[in-house]
Amino acid sequence: MTRPHLVSTIVALSVLVACASAPAPAPPQATPAPSPGAYDPNQDLGLLWVKHAAEYGAVTKQVYKIAAAALPGYISDRSWSAMPGQTGAENLPPAVILDVDETVVSNVDFQLAFERPFTNRKLYDFYREHAAIPVPGVVEFVAAARKAGVEVFFVTNRPCELIDDDPDPCPQKHGVIDELESIGISTDDAHVMLADENDWDRAKIGRREHIATTHRVIMLFGDDLGDFVPCVRRKLYGPCTEPATKASRTRLVEEHTDYWGNGWYILPGPMHGSWTSFK
Numbered sequence: 001m002t003r004p005h006l007v008s009t010i011v012a013l014s015v016l017v018a019c020a021s022a023p024a025p026a027p028p029q030a031t032p033a034p035s036p037g038a039y040d041p042n043q044d045l046g047l048l049w050v051k052h053a054a055e056y057g058a059v060t061k062q063v064y065k066i067a068a069a070a071l072p073g074y075i076s077d078r079s080w081s082a083m084p085g086q087t088g089a090e091n092l093p094p095a096v097i098l099d100v101d102e103t104v105v106s107n108v109d110f111q112l113a114f115e116r117p118f119t120n121r122k123l124y125d126f127y128r129e130h131a132a133i134p135v136p137g138v139v140e141f142v143a144a145a146r147k148a149g150v151e152v153f154f155v156t157n158r159p160c161e162l163i164d165d166d167p168d169p170c171p172q173k174h175g176v177i178d179e180l181e182s183i184g185i186s187t188d189d190a191h192v193m194l195a196d197e198n199d200w201d202r203a204k205i206g207r208r209e210h211i212a213t214t215h216r217v218i219m220l221f222g223d224d225l226g227d228f229v230p231c232v233r234r235k236l237y238g239p240c241t242e243p244a245t246k247a248s249r250t251r252l253v254e255e256h257t258d259y260w261g262n263g264w265y266i267l268p269g270p271m272h273g274s275w276t277s278f279k
């Protein structure tokens, strides 16, 4: 074999060997099928209803419109309180108490997007990057209440947690104030109360009672039974001595029948909440 032929043969053999040893290209990756029972937010009817159903906004507007119409009556009737057991409040200024999540701001986009499991930090980070969505009707209600001389308090179970190098002992509180401001509800530190502040706990009754020392509480708003009464969870908070059960929660609703739609206004909460522990 001449030298040029020898070289070209060696080159050809080298190419063949290289081709034979090269790894086969990976087949296109198929999307793994969700395992049976795996949680899929895109199949959760509660989330999809809040996100897509026109009926959701109709319900929340209905609640806030009925509440706004009732304001003058509760303001003028100084014997009225929406806090069971509040007495001697005739000369205190009137106030309303609203929960925040799913009562004032809708977290539906967060609920659809976040990677389970839930953490408070994920919610905090989401709102550093996404605009808050008002629950339909709430901005108009808060404006009407304030115009009528009613103070508006926001009681949320978002906790105070230190964030990285932020020296703020409760950045979540200012996160809530910023969210409210962005939807057209200005407020301040004194009117936003988080879990863990001042030794309060997740039973909101402690914060409601604190407000009731200085104000006649004429209305409560929330999407969770705990926004109205204590002892709605298995975990014991506040004055509770027995873990809640499905039956005890139903009993609490029945025992307070006179308040629903009459000082107490509940918004739809199909995405999360204390009820999810009692399925």
Ligand SMILES: [Mg+2]
Pocket (backbone or CB within 6 Å): 099, 100, 101, 102, 103, 222, 223, 224
């Ligand atoms: Mg809520």
